[in-house]
Amino acid sequence: MANAVKTIGVLTSGGDAPGMNAAIRAVVREGLANGCTVKGIRRGYSGLLEEEIIDMDAHSVSDIISRGGTILQTARCPEFVQPEVQKKAAGILKDHGIDGLVVIGGDGSYRGAQKLSHYGINTIGLPGTIDLDIACTEYTIGFDTAVNTAMEAIDKVRDTSTSHERCSIVEVMGRGAGYIALWCGIANGAEDVLLPEKYNYDEQELVNHIISGRKHGKQHHIIINAEGIGHSTSMAKRIEAATGIETRATILGHMQRGGSPTCKDRVYASTMGALAADLLCEGKTNRVVGYQHGEFVDVDIDEALAMTKGLDEYQVKICQSLGNAY
């Protein structure tokens, strides 16, 4: 049966995430294997509007599966919310013969893909974000690498924190979501984790907890603070003043977004990228690829954007109890 699309475009949008290159490689190679032409669009929707469109062949994605970042580069394009800009972008895609588009990014990027589908471009979204904050999927490209990077960094902070018998606040990324913080909280055995979804801003409770831990012989007190709570440096000063225990703040920042992707990110991103190309060839549009209950699935973008997601309550509970057994 003939493919429903002839030319597939692929772009990365929003914050980069390790594994995006593996996804690009899979879109390109699966698209070519299906008999399509594949084009790369540089710098997300901004590059699309500037017609930064390049031909991709199998060789153009050689040697990238192990590299962090995105070879297509990425951008935020605030004007893409405007209907006339979306219409112009759809026109550019059509001028370049692109009838199918894979958008690798987060919720915001899917909204762009959704709008382009209304203008006759077949679109498939792939969940590319370290934040894990996409409701229709239990996995997002880059989370596994980022959370492992953060975990290793926090292990290092913990060593020095114990040596100096200090309290350490480590701030991790996640925008408004606490997934990286919660996973590190469990993986690093933190004494406290401040999650945007849960923290009640009762700093006195935190202070009491640190003092109590010290009385019970704790040599350090690791607080993992999610970016959505923030203010780690001023919090450290207040905690030191209130407890009399030396307190340091470490903000991990963008190091969490870089680095060579883990095996899981390479394999899942490759699977999702190939599936996106296959779905386009089958004539699917306005869909997001996700991972649910052990399977790779595709979900309608409108439905995906209407879904909500929360932290696993049991993991929140054990994070607190396992890190505080004395």
Ligand code: ADP
């Ligand atoms: P993410 O995709 O990671 O959620 P952003 O929220 O920054 O990242 O969105 C990435 C890009 O997607 C934005 O810069 C913009 O170009 C596009 N976008 C976001 N929201 C919309 C929207 N409502 N309609 C169309 N495009 C959007």
Ligand code: F6P
């Ligand atoms: O969405 C990924 C992310 O790294 C968030 O965790 C963070 O809030 C944001 O992007 C940072 O964005 P920027 O790269 O613009 O500083």
